[in-house]
Amino acid sequence: MGKLRPRVVAPVLAAVLATGVAACGGAEGSKQAASGAPAEKITLTVALFSDFHFAPLYEEFKKTHPNVEIVERRAQFNDHHRNLTTQLATGSGAADVVAVEAGYIATFTPMADRFHDLNQYGLARRQADYLDWKWKQGLSPDGARLLGLGTDVGGLAMCYRTDLFKKAGLPTDREEVSELWPTWEAYLEAGKRFMAAKVPGAAWFDGPGENFRAMVDQAPVGYYDERNNLVAATNPDVKKAFDLSVRMIQAGLSAKLAAFSPPWNTGLTKGSFATVICPSWKTGSIKDAAPTTAGKWDVAAVPGGGGGNQGGTHLMLPKQGKHPKEAAELIDLLTRKETQLRLFTEAGALPSIPALYDDPAITGFKNPFFNDAPTGKIFTDAAKALRPQHVGPKAGDVLTAFGNALQRVEQGKQAPEAAWEQALKDLERIK
Amino acid sequence: MAIRAPDRPAAVRQRRHRMRRHLVHTLDVKASPYAYVAPFFLLFSAFGLFPLVYTAFVSLHEWTLLSDEHRFVGAGNYATLLSDEYFWNATVNTLSIGVLSTVPQLLLAIWLAHLLNRPLRARTFFRVTLLLPNVTSVVAVVVIFSQLFGRDYGLINWVLGLLGMEPIAWNEGVASSHVAISIMIMWRWTGYNALIFLAAMQAVPRELYEAATLDGASSLTQLRRITIPMIRPTIVFVVVTSTIGAMQVLAEPLLFGTYSVTGGPDRQYQTLSLFIYEHFTRLDFGYASAVSWMMFVFIVVAVGVNYLLTRRAKGSLT
Numbered sequence: 001m002g003k004l005r006p007r008v009v010a011p012v013l014a015a016v017l018a019t020g021v022a023a024c025g026g027a028e029g030s031k032q033a034a035s036g037a038p039a040e041k042i043t044l045t046v047a048l049f050s051d052f053h054f055a056p057l058y059e060e061f062k063k064t065h066p067n068v069e070i071v072e073r074r075a076q077f078n079d080h081h082r083n084l085t086t087q088l089a090t091g092s093g094a095a096d097v098v099a100v101e102a103g104y105i106a107t108f109t110p111m112a113d114r115f116h117d118l119n120q121y122g123l124a125r126r127q128a129d130y131l132d133w134k135w136k137q138g139l140s141p142d143g144a145r146l147l148g149l150g151t152d153v154g155g156l157a158m159c160y161r162t163d164l165f166k167k168a169g170l171p172t173d174r175e176e177v178s179e180l181w182p183t184w185e186a187y188l189e190a191g192k193r194f195m196a197a198k199v200p201g202a203a204w205f206d207g208p209g210e211n212f213r214a215m216v217d218q219a220p221v222g223y224y225d226e227r228n229n230l231v232a233a234t235n236p237d238v239k240k241a242f243d244l245s246v247r248m249i250q251a252g253l254s255a256k257l258a259a260f261s262p263p264w265n266t267g268l269t270k271g272s273f274a275t276v277i278c279p280s281w282k283t284g285s286i287k288d289a290a291p292t293t294a295g296k297w298d299v300a301a302v303p304g305g306g307g308g309n310q311g312g313t314h315l316m317l318p319k320q321g322k323h324p325k326e327a328a329e330l331i332d333l334l335t336r337k338e339t340q341l342r343l344f345t346e347a348g349a350l351p352s353i354p355a356l357y358d359d360p361a362i363t364g365f366k367n368p369f370f371n372d373a374p375t376g377k378i379f380t381d382a383a384k385a386l387r388p389q390h391v392g393p394k395a396g397d398v399l400t401a402f403g404n405a406l407q408r409v410e411q412g413k414q415a416p417e418a419a420w421e422q423a424l425k426d427l428e429r430i431k
Numbered sequence: 432m433a434i435r436a437p438d439r440p441a442a443v444r445q446r447r448h449r450m451r452r453h454l455v456h457t458l459d460v461k462a463s464p465y466a467y468v469a470p471f472f473l474l475f476s477a478f479g480l481f482p483l484v485y486t487a488f489v490s491l492h493e494w495t496l497l498s499d500e501h502r503f504v505g506a507g508n509y510a511t512l513l514s515d516e517y518f519w520n521a522t523v524n525t526l527s528i529g530v531l532s533t534v535p536q537l538l539l540a541i542w543l544a545h546l547l548n549r550p551l552r553a554r555t556f557f558r559v560t561l562l563l564p565n566v567t568s569v570v571a572v573v574v575i576f577s578q579l580f581g582r583d584y585g586l587i588n589w590v591l592g593l594l595g596m597e598p599i600a601w602n603e604g605v606a607s608s609h610v611a612i613s614i615m616i617m618w619r620w621t622g623y624n625a626l627i628f629l630a631a632m633q634a635v636p637r638e639l640y641e642a643a644t645l646d647g648a649s650s651l652t653q654l655r656r657i658t659i660p661m662i663r664p665t666i667v668f669v670v671v672t673s674t675i676g677a678m679q680v681l682a683e684p685l686l687f688g689t690y691s692v693t694g695g696p697d698r699q700y701q702t703l704s705l706f707i708y709e710h711f712t713r714l715d716f717g718y719a720s721a722v723s724w725m726m727f728v729f730i731v732v733a734v735g736v737n738y739l740l741t742r743r744a745k746g747s748l749t
Contacts, residue, residue: 076690078690078692079690082712085496085497085712085714086496086714089496089497089714090496111497256582256600258689260689261689262574262577262578262581262689263581263582263583263584266581266583266584267583270583270584272583397713400693403696404693404696404697405696406696407696407697408696408697411600411603411696411697413603413696413697414697430713
């Protein structure tokens with residue numbers, strides 16, 4: 001039992017240190033608080049769709065805002081965004097601070113009048129910090145109002161299991177692995193080699209949906225054009241990604257697991273698949289979902305030469321919130337440079353503040369869970385190469401339609417052409 | 432007739448008084464029963480009738496939550512609906528899951544109740560045990576069962592493997608997913624219905640069983656010839672409530688598909704409720720309301736058919 005001690009000591013130490021940091025960083029905030037009238041007790045709710053590792057930051061915020069209680073609530077990803085839509089439409093029930101993911105951001109920014117304009121709370125000054133495209137995603141369509149501040153972006157890489165690669169006789173060194181798949185075609189060929197080695201219980205990747213998504217994300221235009229017209233049916237890059245995904249399925253490379261489902265979590269732990277597409281934040285998801293696989297993973301470059309962005313989040317303040325000033329101060333803290341730096345090392349959230357891409361604390365960061373892969377360097381390189389794509393208002397629903405189509409092919413329910421046709425028909429229903 | 436009469440004769444005053452008492456009495460007898468039941472009907476109007484009517488109103492419009500304009504389309508939504516293959520798919524799924532879950536469930540419930548309706552050690556223990564699955568949260572039940580029905584690491588496929596059988600991808604196939612969902616529903620509701628049957632069985636006069644035993648009737652014969660005919664009103668009630676419940680299944684398919692509102696990529700197990708939910712989440716309230724009304728009609732029809740069937744079921748004692 002004596003062994004437990006250092007484990008107990010470490011968090012306590014961390015907490016004490018965090019307090020120290022908070023005390024220094026919060027000087028500006030406390031001045032503001034002091035200048036106001038004796039503050040009433042208020043509660044801020046923060047609605048998220050997963051663990052953003054915000055908890056210590058709340059404590060930090062409370063140091064400068066002793067009158068503020070913070071309650072975090074979490075819901076499953078799709079539910080979270082659906083709930084938010086309903087809450088905005090009915091005008092009640094929304095949290096003070098809500099997280100909105102990149103696939104949904106364009107659904108919400110057109111409802112500008114249902115959110116607080118952050119310009120009014122002095123957050124316009126943050127523009128200089130941000131990646132230009134990330135900043136713009138948080139603006140109302142006319143650009144006049146600032147509706148959300150970005151947390152992270154999702155530069156792409158490929159995570160892989162070194163133990164499974166070794167068993168299949170593939171190289172395990174991350175440089176050599178990156179050279180295995182300069183293109184998605186090459187990734188498919190490497191997959192065939194892996195499957196030929198017949199590693200028991202292991203497929204090449206988890207499911208076709210996420211790779212399809214990555215391929216589309218890397219194209220200059222995705223499902224929507226700049227004027228929000230749905231062009232998925234006619235965009236050759238979408239069809240190309242679909243066809244290549246189908247060929248991967250037909251080559252038997254898929255473990256047939258839907259990302260983030262409970263069986264997927266089990267699959268991560270048990271090594272059911274050798275590679276998984278890794279936007280930066282997913283390194284955190286994998287670590288949280290399969291803690292026992294530490295050291296078995298590594299990170300290589302994404303096929304198709306960088307490019308795409310997958311995911312990333314904004315924090316927004318629904319108009320229903322009664323305490324926009326405090327909430328704005330909170331999201332300022334939750335997105336500022338120091339926070340983003342810390343969340344990268346803790347949760348794999350790639351900063352949306354480009355100044356950090358050359359910060360040695362990030363570029364020098366090695367992720368012990370991923371076999372000491374220099375994820376700092378890998379993901380900041382990906383972020384620099386990132387060509388953001390315009391995300392349309394119903395991108396989430398569009399992706400579901402294509403994901404379902406690929407799963408139908410995978411489950412042998414439909415021929416690829418029929419699945420594609422049905423997906424296009426489903427798109428027509430998305431108004 | 433407004434008479435202000437300080438000098439009115441006493442007799443008149445008395446008669447008026449009697450008349451008033453008579454009136455109050457009549458009012459009491461005729462009207463107060465309505466007053467007693469009024470709270471229910473007021474609540475029902477507010478939370479049952481009004482939504483029903485309002486849903487019908489909404490279903491005649493193109494109505495999305497995000498726009499304040501609601502265009503009147505008449506029966507347009509219903510016309511679209513009737514030619515929507517996904518709607519019919521959901522209807523067939525609902526019926527299939529309904530039959531698969533309700534029929535074995537009720538047979539099992541009657542049998543369980545029959546077993547418990549005799550002198551038994553630790554009777555209360557068994558009865559409480561029956562009810563336990565019903566007080567478990569549906570989410571917990573579905574999450575656990577989804578793991579049991581897992582394709583790669585599920586307990587059921589592991590057992591099938593031990594028996595030398597091929598693993599089944601439960602949530603991929605139409606039939607297999609319906610069976611899996613039906614089992615979840617049965618798990619939750621069999622015990623509950625068994626308790627209702629048991630309550631009815633205990634009201635059956637003991638003498639009938641004693642006489643039957645003397646005549647040499649077996650336990651099964653007693654169940655078929657005495658118990659079932661005697662508790663038929665309860666059976667009708669349980670069949671009706673179970674049918675309504677089966678038509679409204681939502682949580683099981685939704686969670687079984689890990690929040691896929693389409694009920695699997697090929698809509699293998701999308702029920703009508705889930706279909707409504709899909710359109711509800713797209714904020715397409717007009718269409719979702721039209722589906723709700725169709726579902727209401729289906730339920731009325733299904734309940735009516737089941738009512739007639741169970742009422743006419745063979746074997747009568749009374």
